[in-house]
Amino acid sequence: MKLVTFTHHQATRVGAVVEDFVVDSLGNADIPARMIDFLDTGTKALTAMQAQIDSGKHRIPFTEVSLEAPVPRPGKYLAISLNYADHIAETGKDRPEYPSFFTKQSTCVIGTGAAIHRPKVSDKLDYEGELAFIIGRRCRHVPVEKAHEVIAGYTIANDVSVRDWQARSPTMMIGKSFDTTGPLGPWIVTSDEIGDPHNLNLLTWVDDELRQHANTSQMLFNCYEMVAYLSAAMTLEAGDVISTGTPAGVGVKMQPRGYLKPGQTVRIEIEGIGTLANSVIMEP
Template structure:
C-alpha cells in the first residue's frame, strides 16, 4: 500500500493511494483511526482492514484534488545517520571533518517535519543551506534490543527524505542537531510505501536534482551500515516506536562539498527521487520575518 496523510477541503485525514484515487480510510471504515500515527500504533489487524478496502466500497478523492501532507506529521522521533556512504565519507575527510569508526546518529527535531511539496525556508540566520537525499524508514512495531536478523519485521514501510541542513550551524557545536532542525527542514513523503512492496531496501536507486541538475545519485546497496544494522544499533540504546522515522544516510554530491560550494538560494527547486518509493519536490523560499 501507499499510505498518505492528506487534506481535502481543509480537512486532514489518512488514506491509501490506488491508481490516481485516494481512498479516505477512516471515512470508509469507522474502525480505522484518523491519523497515521494511530494507524501505525493500532497493529496488524487494523492495517489489514485498511488493506482490504477497495475502490468500489470506499470514499475516494482524485489525487489531483488533495494536498499531500507529511505522511507522519508528528513522529515521536526523527533520527538520521551521518557518513553512511563511502564517497560522502571521502567528502567529509577532504573537508577536514573527523569521521568516527562507528555509526554516527543525530536527532532532527520533529518540529522540522514538513510536507513532500511544501516550501523550505532559507533561514534568516544563515545562507549555508544544503540538501541531502535519503531513504527514510518508518518503524512499525515498538521494539528494543532487536537483532539485525529480526529488524525487517520492525519496519512498516519506506518514504523519501531530504535532510535539509544548515552547514554553519551544523558545524558550530559537537552535535549536528541545531544545523539539522530548522523549521521546514524535514520534508518527507510523498507517502509510506509499505514494506511488503519493497523487496529489498538496499536495491533502490536514489537521486537529488536541484533546478533539474543531477547533484546526487546512488544505489542504496552502497550504504556502509545497512537498514537492519541501523535498527539493531539504535534499539540497543532506545525503544523505537511505531511512526519513528530513520533517515539512512546521504551520498556524495552535497552542495557544501563542491568547490566552490553550491549552497541553496531562494527559488531553487530540490527534487529527491527513489525508484519504487516516489519523489518529493520542495522550493526554497525566504524565511518569513
C-alpha cells in the first residue's frame, strides 16, 4: 500500500495511491485524518483503508490533489551521518565505530513539489538523497531481529543542508533544520511491499545531471540496526522519521562546488518507492 497525506478542497487527510488516483478516506470513521494517528491505530486503520481501496470508489484524480509530506510534522526526525563508505571517503573522515545521529527539526519538513528555499543568510545549499523509514508503533529496546516489526514503511528523504551553518556546530542540527530543508515523499510504501529495504537503487539528479547513484546494500548500518541502536536510548513513536544517510556525490565535494541555485530542481528516485522532486527558489 502507498499511503499519502494529501490536500483536496483545502482539507488535508490520509489516503492511498492506486494508479493515477488517490483513494479518499473522507467519511470513513476508522481512518484517522492524520498520518501519525493512522499509523498509531495500526491494523484497524490499514484494514479500513484496504476496504476503501477494494470498493473501487472514493477516487480522486492526482491532478486534483496536492501531496503533502507523508508525515507533515513528525514527532522526531532523526538522521544518520557517514553511513556509506564512498561518502565517508569523499569527506576524508574516519569510518564511525557507532551510528552517529543528528536531529532535523520537524518544521523543516515539506512534501514533493514544494519549493526548497535558498536561505537569505547562505548560498551553500546542498542536497542529500536518502532512504527514510517511518516508525509504525511506540517501542523501546527493540532487538535487531524484530526491528522490521516496528517499521511501518519507507519513503524518500532529501537531507537538504546549509553547509556553512552545519559546520558551526558539532551537532550539525541548525544547518540541517532550516525551513524547507526536509523534503519527504512522495508517499509511504508499506513494508510488505518493499521486501528487502537493503537492496534498493538510489539516484539523485540536479536538473538533468546525475549526481548520486548507489544501492542501499552499501549502508554501513542497516535500517534494523538503526532501530535497535536508537530504541536502546529512547522511545520511538508512530510517525517518527529516520533517514538512513547519503552516498557520495554531494555538492559540497564537487569541483567546482555543486551547491543548489534558484531555478534548479532536485529529483531523488529510489527503486520500489518512486520519485521525490523539489525545485529551488530564493527564500521569500
